[in-house]
Amino acid sequence: MHFEAEPGTSEADDVVVTGIGVMLPNTTTVQSFWDNIAGGRPQVGALTRFTAEEAGIPVHAAAEIAAFDHRPFLPELRPAHSAKYSREILVTMSAVAEARRDAGLGHGDVDPRRLSVMLSSSRGPLSWWQSAIQGTDAEAFGDKGAMFRGLPGCPASLSAIYTGAQGLVTTVSNACVGGHQAIGLALRELRAGASDAVLVGGHEFPILPEVARCYLAMGGGVISAEADDPSRAVRPYSADREGFALGEGSVVLCLERASAARARGARVYAKVLSHRTMNEAAHPTTMDLTGKVTAGLIHDVLADAGRTAEEVDYFCAHGTATRYNDLAESQALRALYPERPDAQLPPISSNKPIYGHTFGVAGIINVAATSLMLHHQTLAPTANLSTIDPECDHDHVFEGARATDVDLAVSMSFAFGSQTAVVALGRER
Incomplete structure (x- = not known):
């Protein structure tokens, strides 16, 4: 299909959210995400990735993704390829693909050269590096997939390959503001007319003893020590708060200029x-x-x-x-x-x-x-x-x-x- 080059766009053309892809604990659809958020249903539970006793630290709760099967979300990904990818990569690729699907953005709706992927991750593939350095994964360097699994930018790059995005593909790493900053970069890209659609999101898998120790070193009240009821571990603004719990997953938004979204009859969640x-x-x-x-x-x-x-x-x-x-x-x-x-x-x-x-x-x-x-x-x-x-x-x-x-x-x-x-x-x- 031939696509004509687009001129720069006016800042008066709104940028809108047309798609949301969610891969979080017990949450793989927009509806389940909304049900949990609106219903105040914590997905923080008992920590199983490691135990407080084994790690020697008072951390008992986390929001964990249990067993994850990428195949319903990435039906065209060949098993020979997926076998080389880490869980973090597959979860993130799934969120990117779901954001595009939820937006109804078909392959004929956007010039692939003007479709971008921008993600955020504060720490990248820590779990893989932990196992590789400690030697707990004998196969860590056993194939060419080690290069994929060890790079923080690979979830974005491999997502772009899967979805056919040939525009700007990059990963921001800037602690807890990285997600907002990725959105800011996407806004610039769209308003400059350099991209027609941007799949912008993030991925984080920090549930490791080493990460917990970083926050425990800052003193009490930073990371929650709640043990009796893990679902109540995080209590913002509460007189009895004691810090946060670690969470993992990937969430991706599809951002487009409003004129393009409306021209194809897309559903719009909100304006950015x-x-x-x-x-x-x-x-x-x-x-x-x-x-x-x-x-x-x-x-x-x-x-x-x-x-x-x-x-x-x-x-x-x-x-x-x-x-x-x-x-x-x-x-x-x-x-x-x-x-x-x-x-x-x-x-x-x-x-x-x-x-x-x-x-x-x-x-x-x-x-x-x-x-x-x-x-x-x-x-x-x-x-x-x-x-x-x-x-x-x-x-x-x-x-x-x-x-x-x-x-x-x-x-x-x-x-x-x-x-x-x-x-x-x-x-x-």
Whole structure:
């Protein structure tokens, strides 16, 4: 099929979310993702990948993907090829393929030279490197697949090969803001007219003792030690919070210019209005606790979209259930709305109790969840929140899914390295 080259596009042409691919614990469809997010159903459970006793660390909960079969999602992938790929690669390829399928983006709908794949991962294939270095996998270097399994960018590259994407293919690695930054790169690519569609997402598989030890070394209250009820391990904004649980998986969005999506009759979940990211150039592990820096960034991202803070109907939080993160987000809202009492701040919620902390995927999960909230006109709650920390006492969605009018939403993410990123999303009408 012949495709004509496209000229640059106007920034007035909206970028929209037309597809969502989800490979998370007990979640392989958009519907199951929405049911878990909106229903406040934690997929965090008892840690089985390793035991606290074996590792000698007080970590008992994680959001794990159990046995995974890629074949329903990648029917054209030959067994001889899949045998060389790691679980991380196959899960990510499945999420990319599902995002394209959910968007209804057929192979004749886009010039392959103008279809891009941009992913985010904070740590890449740690599990493979662990087994290879420790010698626990005798076959780690047994075939040419070792090159695939060991490179953090291979899930994106192999996904592009499978789906026929010949545009920009790359992987961002920037801790917990990487997902939002990948979306920002996708926006630039689409608005510059360099791509017609971008499959943008992330993959993370951090459930290893070594990763848990990194966070335990930072002191108490960073990674949850909950043992009695693993499903309640993550409790953002709660007076009894004790940190996050590790989560794994891959989530991918299909982003297109609205004109192209509408021309082919695609269903649109939401508009991606704008993105901004910044480095505070301050403390490497603690974000600004006055809230003023984050409030300024939110103000700027809304101005880019021609909107104001007064129009925001909802904030999708980073919500890690650590004291500094929770407090920083609450202070950011107070700084953004200095004239409002706490009870009148816009509603906020976190999905970390559902799927744990997925680092490089976290921002993608936020935007996927927020897109569905805009689509369904329903806010998803923060699960496990019962007694609100007085320092964070404002309008939390925690009573269950809240049906309401939502036109403008903001997704927030924070990361080590003094970094913050935000994405503004709007309702498709």
